[in-house]
Amino acid sequence: MVDSTDISDHKNSPYIYWFDELTIADVAKVGGKNASLGEMITAMAHDDIAVPTGFATSAQLFRDFLKQNNLDEPIKQHLQEYFTDAQSLAVTGSAIRKLISQGEFTAAQQAEIVKAYQQLSKHLSKEKAQENISVAVRSSATAEDLPEASFAGQQESYLNITGEIDLLEACRQCFASLYTDRAIVYRQEQGFSHQQVALSVGIQQMLNSQCAGVMFSLDTETGFPDVVVINGAWGLGETIVKGTVTPDSFMVYKPLLGQSSASQASLSQEKFIPIIEKQRGSKLVKMLFSSSSPDPTTTCDTSEKERVALVLSDDEILTLARWAVKIEQHYGCAMDMEWAKDTNTQQLYIVQARPETVESQKVGSVLVNYKLKEKSTVLVQGASVGSAIASGEVFKIDSPEDIEQFPDGAVLVTQRTDPDWVPIMRKAAGIITDSGGPTSHAAIVSRELKVAAIVGCENATQLLHNDQAVTLSCAEGSIGKVYQGKLAFEESAVNLADIPKTKTDIMINAAMPDGIFRWWSLPVAGIGLTRIEFIISSQICLHPMALIEPEKVTDEKVRAKIAQLTQGYQNPPDYFVDKLALGVGKIAASQYPKPVIVRMSDFKSNEYRGLLAGEFFEIEEENPMLGLRGASRYYHPLYRAAFKLECQAIIKARQEMGFDNIIVMIPFCRTPSEADKVLAVMAEAGLTRGVNGLQVYVMCEIPSNIILADKFAQRFDGFSIGSNDLTQLVLGIDRDSVELKPLFDARDEAVKSMIAQVIKVAHQHHCKVGICGQAPSDHPEFAEFLVKSGIDSISLNPDSVAKASVHIAKAEQELQ
Numbered sequence: 001m002v003d004s005t006d007i008s009d010h011k012n013s014p015y016i017y018w019f020d021e022l023t024i025a026d027v028a029k030v031g032g033k034n035a036s037l038g039e040m041i042t043a044m045a046h047d048d049i050a051v052p053t054g055f056a057t058s059a060q061l062f063r064d065f066l067k068q069n070n071l072d073e074p075i076k077q078h079l080q081e082y083f084t085d086a087q088s089l090a091v092t093g094s095a096i097r098k099l100i101s102q103g104e105f106t107a108a109q110q111a112e113i114v115k116a117y118q119q120l121s122k123h124l125s126k127e128k129a130q131e132n133i134s135v136a137v138r139s140s141a142t143a144e145d146l147p148e149a150s151f152a153g154q155q156e157s158y159l160n161i162t163g164e165i166d167l168l169e170a171c172r173q174c175f176a177s178l179y180t181d182r183a184i185v186y187r188q189e190q191g192f193s194h195q196q197v198a199l200s201v202g203i204q205q206m207l208n209s210q211c212a213g214v215m216f217s218l219d220t221e222t223g224f225p226d227v228v229v230i231n232g233a234w235g236l237g238e239t240i241v242k243g244t245v246t247p248d249s250f251m252v253y254k255p256l257l258g259q260s261s262a263s264q265a266s267l268s269q270e271k272f273i274p275i276i277e278k279q280r281g282s283k284l285v286k287m288l289f290s291s292s293s294p295d296p297t298t299t300c301d302t303s304e305k306e307r308v309a310l311v312l313s314d315d316e317i318l319t320l321a322r323w324a325v326k327i328e329q330h331y332g333c334a335m336d337m338e339w340a341k342d343t344n345t346q347q348l349y350i351v352q353a354r355p356e357t358v359e360s361q362k363v364g365s366v367l368v369n370y371k372l373k374e375k376s377t378v379l380v381q382g383a384s385v386g387s388a389i390a391s392g393e394v395f396k397i398d399s400p401e402d403i404e405q406f407p408d409g410a411v412l413v414t415q416r417t418d419p420d421w422v423p424i425m426r427k428a429a430g431i432i433t434d435s436g437g438p439t440s441h442a443a444i445v446s447r448e449l450k451v452a453a454i455v456g457c458e459n460a461t462q463l464l465h466n467d468q469a470v471t472l473s474c475a476e477g478s479i480g481k482v483y484q485g486k487l488a489f490e491e492s493a494v495n496l497a498d499i500p501k502t503k504t505d506i507m508i509n510a511a512m513p514d515g516i517f518r519w520w521s522l523p524v525a526g527i528g529l530t531r532i533e534f535i536i537s538s539q540i541c542l543h544p545m546a547l548i549e550p551e552k553v554t555d556e557k558v559r560a561k562i563a564q565l566t567q568g569y570q571n572p573p574d575y576f577v578d579k580l581a582l583g584v585g586k587i588a589a590s591q592y593p594k595p596v597i598v599r600m601s602d603f604k605s606n607e608y609r610g611l612l613a614g615e616f617f618e619i620e621e622e623n624p625m626l627g628l629r630g631a632s633r634y635y636h637p638l639y640r641a642a643f644k645l646e647c648q649a650i651i652k653a654r655q656e657m658g659f660d661n662i663i664v665m666i667p668f669c670r671t672p673s674e675a676d677k678v679l680a681v682m683a684e685a686g687l688t689r690g691v692n693g694l695q696v697y698v699m700c701e702i703p704s705n706i707i708l709a710d711k712f713a714q715r716f717d718g719f720s721i722g723s724n725d726l727t728q729l730v731l732g733i734d735r736d737s738v739e740l741k742p743l744f745d746a747r748d749e750a751v752k753s754m755i756a757q758v759i760k761v762a763h764q765h766h767c768k769v770g771i772c773g774q775a776p777s778d779h780p781e782f783a784e785f786l787v788k789s790g791i792d793s794i795s796l797n798p799d800s801v802a803k804a805s806v807h808i809a810k811a812e813q814e815l816q
Contacts (some may be wrong), residue, residue, distance in 0.1 A: 284301065
């Protein structure tokens with residue numbers, strides 16, 4: 001912060017305001033961006049949030065600049081020609097920007113800006129021992145960073161500006177950028193009068209960033225409010241903002257920040273580490289200060305070491321997340337922030353903060369769901385923006401100058417998009433890019449325009465060609481997929497207010513961490529089934545025993561793939577534990593503190609063989625469905641060590657990350673003695689039933705689970721009925737048999753008798769009983785049977801909750 005004695009000459013100036021004399025109430029004076037910087041410096045000083053100091057030129061200076069250069073009328077005329085279609089957007093914007101950039105400051109105006117810059121340099125040179133410091137020169141419009149309209153990236157910023165002449169020129173260019181093509185269009189969209197909006201320039205201490213990025217205090221894809229999303233890359237943050245890199249991404253669960261369990265508190269002051277996502281981006285390039293080229297910055301390739309490493313440590317991730325929470329609490333709304341880490345001091349800073357304007361502005365209680373009705377070849381994939389599905393013909397463009405060629409309703413394919421592309425993005429059915437992340441300005445604008453986008457595909461421009469029919473699916477989680485051809489899909493809307501409340505707990509089934517937050521607003525009692533084998537197959541991508549006994553993997557190509565997956569891990573098994581813990585933790589976060597039942601792995605031996613390196617560790621079985629699966633694997637020499645890794649992942653998710661709502665479930669447990677063996681192995685791994693509140697359930701899917709329910713109830717805290725396997729084994733029907741499909745029915749009297757029996761016995765032993773499956777949704781009479789039998793919970797696919805809840809509520813009413 002600049003000393004008040006340094007700025008006394010400017011206190012009564014209509015042109016200069018120091019950040020430490022501004023608050024959020026000063027948007028009309030210095031625009032949203034600068035007012036927000038002032039607010040953080042002045043009102044949040046006690047929160048120890050570091051913000052680079054600086055000053056702002058006033059909106060009045062901009063107005064006077066236009067007036068003294070006789071620019072108001074020419075600007076008005078150019079806009080009128082654009083509004084009447086007498087002049088194109090490109091010609092209009094270019095002409096206005098040229099007029100403004102050729103304008104001149106008065107001698108008095110120059111003197112005020114230069115004097116403030118000299119004072120800032122003097123203040124900071126106490127630490128940096130230099131005369132003319134490097135500054136960031138940023139545009140801040142008076143209609144910018146409002147809760148209802150972000151104007152994100154509509155005006156320009158100039159980095160690493162040094163010296164008075166370059167500073168004045170950068171200020172002029174910022175003034176001109178009020179009329180970028182994208183800003184003109186955006187103001188029209190938002191209903192702002194062009195000449196009522198003025199521009200302030202923020203001159204801020206420039207950080208020589210080792211790494212930088214953006215941060216949101218909610219999930220930008222779903223509006224889930226309980227997380228902080230952080231993206232980061234090496235060098236200056238412009239590479240993320242402009243979409244030139246695919247960044248690292250991190251996610252932190254806010255409610256557990258700074259908290260610890262009772263057991264932790266009694267032993268130490270250690271806190272939970274509720275980081276629920278760490279994804280390494282490719283980070284192929286970085287932007288740095290330039291000392292030799294005519295440009296103030298230069299972009300160069302990153303090293304292999306930089307591409308492999310994450311840009312932030314866990315402590316730094318948590319620090320940024322804590323700052324995000326404090327900023328959100330102060331402003332009273334979800335926030336969009338930019339951060340940087342100074343190379344010299346290793347200090348983290350917040351360099352911008354503005355209200356988030358897409359998800360936080362949604363009103364009502366309607367949940368829209370998209371679902372593909374068919375599949376085809378996946379051509380490319382990247383990060384989803386939004387959750388919609390769109391289709392059209394590919395049209396590749398290299399520059400926004402080619403806007404006139406782009407046909408309405410085509411799918412835009414390009415190397416990257418930035419805010420200059422907005423006019424084209426408005427015409428597109430969907431957007432696909434090689435680079436960029438889901439928090440770039442382009443992605444933010446895509447969300448505002450409600451255009452489906454998949455970014456960071458790396459090679460889309462090479463693999464896709466013009467006029468090729470494609471379908472973009474952002475409805476399958478955080479990984480967006482581009483399918484060949486125009487595929488059929490359906491869109492459905494559920495009014496959450498219409499879902500009836502039931503006495504029976506309605507829960508949901510969750511397969512993957514990706515996309516789990518889409519369902520956060522559903523009125524459910526938790527997650528009744530999470531299958532960790534989906535996390536193993538899609539995110540860990542290899543057989544866990546290959547990490548424990550790598551010497552058994554004799555194929556060099558397989559060994560190379562494993563080495564690539566586990567880069568950055570000195571102890572390879574830690575890769576499995578970390579990835580599994582993150583996946584389970586993210587799913588648990590979506591419903592915390594409501595229960596989340598996590599079923600330990602239930603791959604069959606043939607499915608395990610299908611994993612990378614699986615052939616070196618799996619036996620071949622004639623009937624894997626009835627072979628070495630579920631509980632029998634957990635104490636078997638072939639898999640016991642890997643099961644302990646699963647247990648370690650659960651320990652990490654529950655005790656280190658803080659998700660004590662996780663309930664462990666054991667599948668396909670054939671006998672009580674087998675249950676004892678499994679519980680003993682779990683205890684050896686440090687995961688003991690009853691310790692730290694751990695509950696352990698058993699899948700009820702074998703007739704022996706019901707016949708000996710009283711004995712299983714002594715070993716487990718609850719039962720979860722797996723109706724598919726139970727039906728298969730009660731009726732002696734292969735669940736996958738096409739010929740016997742008409743006989744395979746969970747509503748069969750024999751199956752229903754078994755279900756009713758286990759509910760009765762379990763309740764006698766004070767154990768809960770739930771069921772996972774579609775039958776209650778598809779068959780109202782089956783829902784009625786379950787309710788009459790006293791089932792405690794019914795777990796469904798999320799898109800079936802509304803329909804099934806109606807059946808269940810009706811059944812409950814009929815019992816009254």
